[in-house]
Amino acid sequence: MHLRHGATHDVLACWFGVDRSTITRAVGEVRPLLAERGCTVSPGVRLRTLAEVVDHLGSAGRTGIIDGTEIRVRRPAAGRKDRDKFISGKSKQNAVKTMVLTDGDGRVLFCSPPKPGSCADITHARQSGLVKLLADGPAVEILADAGYQGLGAQTGGRVVTPPHRKFKKNAPDWYEETYERQRKAHSSRRIRVEHGIAHLKNWRALTRHLGRREHISDTVQAVAALLSHQQTADLTPAQQM
Numbered sequence: 001m002h003l004r005h006g007a008t009h010d011v012l013a014c015w016f017g018v019d020r021s022t023i024t025r026a027v028g029e030v031r032p033l034l035a036e037r038g039c040t041v042s043p044g045v046r047l048r049t050l051a052e053v054v055d056h057l058g059s060a061g062r063t064g065i066i067d068g069t070e071i072r073v074r075r076p077a078a079g080r081k082d083r084d085k086f087i088s089g090k091s092k093q094n095a096v097k098t099m100v101l102t103d104g105d106g107r108v109l110f111c112s113p114p115k116p117g118s119c120a121d122i123t124h125a126r127q128s129g130l131v132k133l134l135a136d137g138p139a140v141e142i143l144a145d146a147g148y149q150g151l152g153a154q155t156g157g158r159v160v161t162p163p164h165r166k167f168k169k170n171a172p173d174w175y176e177e178t179y180e181r182q183r184k185a186h187s188s189r190r191i192r193v194e195h196g197i198a199h200l201k202n203w204r205a206l207t208r209h210l211g212r213r214e215h216i217s218d219t220v221q222a223v224a225a226l227l228s229h230q231q232t233a234d235l236t237p238a239q240q241m
Contacts, residue, residue, distance in 0.1 A: 002027055003223055006204030031215070034222035039109050040232045046225075051133055053101055053110045058138025063104045065143045065193035066130075068121040069200070070095040071114065072208040073216065088117035096213070098220050099124050100200065101142075106192035107231050108200065111224040113217040121147035134158045143190045162186050199227055 001007050001015075002023075009027070013020040038048035047053050057064045075094045076083040088095045095117035101110040112128050125131065125148060134140060134155040142159045144151065151159035163182045167175055200206055203223045209216050 003031075003205040003219065003226065004203050006207070031218045031222050034225050035218040037222075037225040037229075039111075039224055039228035041107070041109065041228070042232060047109055050101070050110055050112070050128060050130060051137075054130075054133045054137050054140055056109070057103070057140045063141045063143060063189075064101055064109070065104065065106075065190055065196075066099060066101045066125065066148070067145060067190075067193045067197065068097050068099050068124060068147065069197045070097050070117055071206055071216065071220070073213055074210065082116070085116035085118050091117075093117075096209075096216055097121075097124060099128060099130075100193060100197050100224075102193045102196040104189075104192060106195040106199075108196050108224050108228045111200070111220050114220060121145075122150060125151060131155055143186070143193075145190065160186070199231075200224065203227070 002009075002012060007015075009020050009023040012023045016023070036048070038046035039053075040046050041056060047056055053064070070088055070091060072091075072093055072095050073086065076086055086094045086096065088097070096114035097117055097119055098114045099110075099112040099121070100108065102108055112124065115124050115127070119127075130142075131151060131154050134142065135158075140158055142155075144159055144161050146162050148159060149161045149164070152161055163179060163186075165171075165179060171179075200223060203226075205219050206223055209219065211219075
């Protein structure tokens with residue numbers, strides 16, 4: 001209830017008839033346990049690291065999709081040395097950024113520990129070890145947007161990004177048609193990760209994080225664990241039918 005609806009500790013204490021300190025202690029104990037749970041892909045099978053996700057996609061022969069998403073946070077205190085690092089170049093607000101990886105159906109498989117909002121998507125992917133895992137691991141196709149252009153050459157073509165625009169000015173009509181067709185085809189395959197991110201942002205805790213920034217990593221991964229469990233539970237009865 002705290003993660004899903006953003007209910008404050010005072011409200012939860014009134015609902016459950018306990019002291020506020022009891023709720024605070026319970027949230028502090030349960031949140032890291034949920035974060036360590038990992039993302040559920042099938043009953044009894046959970047993925048906790050990026051390496052496990054890449055191996056899972058490779059063994060199943062499935063396509064992965066990555067994208068970055070921002071979570072607004074409180075403005076760091078005045079005088080802090082790294083204060084400007086949290087200002088996003090995209091939204092111009094104080095935020096942290098996490099990398100989300102889903103399968104081709106939009107089911108959440110992994111959420112990386114957050115980085116400051118000024119960190120570029122491609123830098124985040126490199127720092128998380130994705131390039132090395134793809135270059136040395138199984139043959140996996142990973143779809144990404146234009147923010148990850150350049151990773152394809154570093155991973156042997158495993159990261160697929162939209163086509164480069166060869167003509168910036170006075171492009172022939174045939175090229176514009178071809179370029180738009182290729183771009184839309186790639187976007188239609190990659191749109192599933194946007195659906196996965198939307199499901200994550202439905203949780204109030206990830207709409208805007210008002211707590212301490214040192215807890216944001218556990219919060220993101222706890223929500224991903226709960227969401228993936230829900231998605232697997234919803235999918236299993238349909239498969240059995």
